[in-house]
């Protein structure tokens with residue numbers, strides 16, 4: 481069957497992690513994976529750039545990590561479960577980290593969740609939203 | 613002969629594990645969700661099983677990017693608890709069921725399911741949170757476990773048809789095992805949730821409820837739902853729900869709905885939970 485990754489590009493505000501992303505983000509995701517180890521977490525938090533220098537990541541990927549720009553990390557092949565090791569190292573919850581990718585602050589985002597979450601109406605298609 | 617006696621579906625949210633492990637289950641935020649599992653904990657006590665085959669996914673906890681098995685099977689004597697970045701959850705080690713697991717692995721491979729066989733596996737919240745929800749906080753888990761990790765993280769994930777068919781093959785394999793075992797099959801993950809991007813926080817409860825209805829009543833139709841629809845309607849992480857199809861496939865044509873529970877939100881997720889039993893014909 482012929483793969484069709486293009487079909488995912490119309491979903492607004494969403495980055496689907498594919499086998500192609502897995503290739504592009506391999507070293508970024510493996511760096512994240514290294515943070516499973518408490519000793520590595522300590523070293524990374526003490527000196528991020530020095531720790532990142534040990535990894536075969538692109539400069540853009542390293543900068544995105546230093547900036548804690550999770551959307552950029554996703555765009556560069558990161559997967560959110562791997563990226564979660566970065567915010568877990570800093571003691572942040574998923575809600576705290578995930579809200580940074582939206583146009584809300586953490587309190588507003590948390591309140592949206594308590595109110596039943598983001599309503600799907602208007603969020604099905606970039607074309608519908610006039611974004612594509 | 614061994615027999616599949618029940619199917620359990622439940623979401624597996626990491627924050628639920630934190631709430632359990634830090635004694636927050638009676639907080640105003642969490643209480644309504646944990647209350648929804650009180651029935652299930654009692655049901656599990658009243659209906660003990662020997663082995664639970666737990667279909668779940670690893671969340672970059674044990675598997676890195678070196679190897680991403682589509683379907684895997686843990687055949688070890690026991691499975692340690694992963695450090696997911698916050699330190700391992702303080703829950704008992706998960707005891708395996710190697711005799712049934714080796715039989716199951718062999719049978720599935722001979723049935724053309726190319727399982728990756730795991731002699732070593734550490735399990736994450738995907739497996740342990742459902743166990744905590746069903747069993748509470750015992751010193752030792754009341755059932756042995758065969759972990760069945762599925763790749764739902766990297767697209768392409770296995771198709772819905774393949775998942776339902778795997779469930780059917782599991783049922784056949786269990787019934788061919790000599791030994792009088794009561795076996796449960798668990799499908800975990802979902803329901804609607806998205807934890808990344810500007811659309812994060814998406815919840816689609818009407819879709820979730822329809823999914824439950826279809827899973828119960830017409831899995832043969834549901835199996836053809838394309839992954840794209842899960843991603844649009846239930847969020848990028850909602851595609852985890854294909855694991856519920858594996859559970860459903862192992863229960864046979866008709867099921868009894870013993871229990872159903874929905875709650876929004878747990879962290880970023882729409883929580884859904886089912887207890888089903890096979891309808892004898």
Ligand SMILES: [Fe+2]
Nearest residue numbers: 624738801852
């Ligand atoms: Fe999950």
